Amino acid sequence: MRKTMTGHKAVAEAMRQIEPHVVAVYPITPQSEIAEYYAEYVHDGIVRTELVAVESEHSAMSACVGAAAAGARVMTATASQGLALMVEILYIAASMRLPIVMALANRALSGPINIHCDHSDAYLARDAGAVQIFTESAQEAYDYTLIAQRIAEHKDVRLPVIVNLDGFTLTHSVQVVEPLEDARAKGYVGDFSPNYPLLDVDHPSTWGPFAMPDYYFELKRGQQAGIEAVPPVFLAAQKDYAELAGRPYEGFLEPYRLEDAERALVVMGSTAGSAKETVDALRADGEKVGLLKVRLYRPFPYTAIADALAHVDRVAVLDRALSFGTYGALYSDVATALLHRERKPILMNYIYGLGGRDTTPQQLDQVLREMKSGDPDQGLRYIGLRE
């Protein structure tokens, strides 16, 4: 049944249906309402979750690690500075192969302090070892929270999964969402069978031991195998969900009118929706333009990206954060993906939307028009920036 709800509520609904054993969470704008909704569910006895009200995000992630090692199904949520505080423990959670699913209400990192959306927080955690998925709408945030649970808990993966949703733009805006009935959502997610649970006292195990130069390298290689196992697991979980919910989800990427495109945008998050409007409008004018939306950001789908873009003449990669001193992080990954292809597009890198700066279809229209010509060696370009 179609309902109206905010992105917060959509994520909280998915969490309610997953009903993890433990949620450890600390409030931060624009994530707080996710925690608030969930605390209400706990208070009202709707879920049997142990809600751990911690004193910081560092503690939130630490509690998640402890509970997950104990054998619990665990979730959390955060944003911006909260993720920055979590990152130390997020690396450990990934190395310990703990399937912690978390919503990240994307918000600009300080400073200057700001509460609005960009992707600097997600980029901060990009090498932490967590799987990262970007969503375009409250509906996708709901759907991919359920899908993330399946990916995180797959026996070959067992990694934290971050579901990104743009702060305010998706978290605070009321949109139409069609959730699954509880039983179908629960059936989809299934039961969790932990590895070496600490609470299984008949089978003791040691977690998080010291690893010296003789074993550290091998253990990190094992972790790499975990994230390399994600792509087929992602596709299978997505396919099952698409069939169950009747959604048109297929693949790590969502190409939009890209087959015969001469120029294309690459973008993540809610701006992809606005970009579709732009593409439609320009197509109506006879312009051969298209869009590639990146859903799975970590592990980065190099081959799929190259396959999707190799035939395009010019590609503008849109990064919603600066990676100071180099190109945008998404641009660098796309460039790497295309490096060994014989035929490859001319690439340009645009920085947009920092700290909640609005990006309109008109601005994207301008990008798609000006990239027709223009020197790719110009370095970073900016959308909607005052000179």
Added chain:
Amino acid sequence: MAAKLKGWKDLPMGGVVPGGATPELNKTGSWRAERPIWNEEKCIQCLQCWLHCPDDSIMIKEQKMTGMDYDHCKGCGVCAGICPVDAIDMVPEGSAACARR
């Protein structure tokens, strides 16, 4: 002595040690430069050594000290220092073997 090191595919997921109990397997007694020698006749069974030993190397049976766990004792000498009746002597490792004989 050096065990063959495992390759990455042979390690349990997440660096977990199934079965646990790693301190027991790690024979830290090989680090010892001085060996505590317990004099049972002098000992008054106050268990101060057991209380203070940082390596859990004072062996106890039915609330009585029964000796030293030389597999794990690192020879720090805390037991000898805390003993109120000087019932524990620290002896250099090299000569300890002779002293025992």
Added chain:
Amino acid sequence: MKEIRWHGRGGQGAKTVSQILAQINLREGKHVQSFPEYGPERSGAPVRAFNRIAEGEIRIHSGVYEPSVVIVVDESLLDSENTTEGLASDGVLVVNTKCSAEEIRDRTDFGGTIIVLDAITIADEAGTGFPNIPMLGAAAAVLGSALETAEEEVRHTMGAKLSSDMLEKNLVALRGGYEAAKGVRVGR
């Protein structure tokens, strides 16, 4: 797709009624969005909220800059805010005021349709005191929703939180606003 902008002051419930307006339109099978503009969240500070209403899926996530309907919940904002900014010349400006439409036209220089209603008096007579619900009624009327659908949604949304007496008063306020604005329709 219709785009609507609400002007109110923090605490007047503009954001709340923009959400209810979205739900009314969802009931009619439309696709909807409702979102506020977040700034300093202080009681009395000027706030803006937005709606998008469409027959098909709404993919756009950027701000609303060229609304076809602007609803001013607090008349004093006509002087302090540019309430007609980007409003289409064939659009509709709905103002909570005791002034006439001509007087509002003089004050705003807006050439399109102007609807005035005294939402404060409507709310006072209904016994609710808040102008946002009459303005919601006016918005529903301007956008062509059936009064019954608007009533159903208000019952659904507010019923759980209000006593049945207060709910009925709110429905009277809603009807008052709807009747005052009835007859004006906005094209697509």
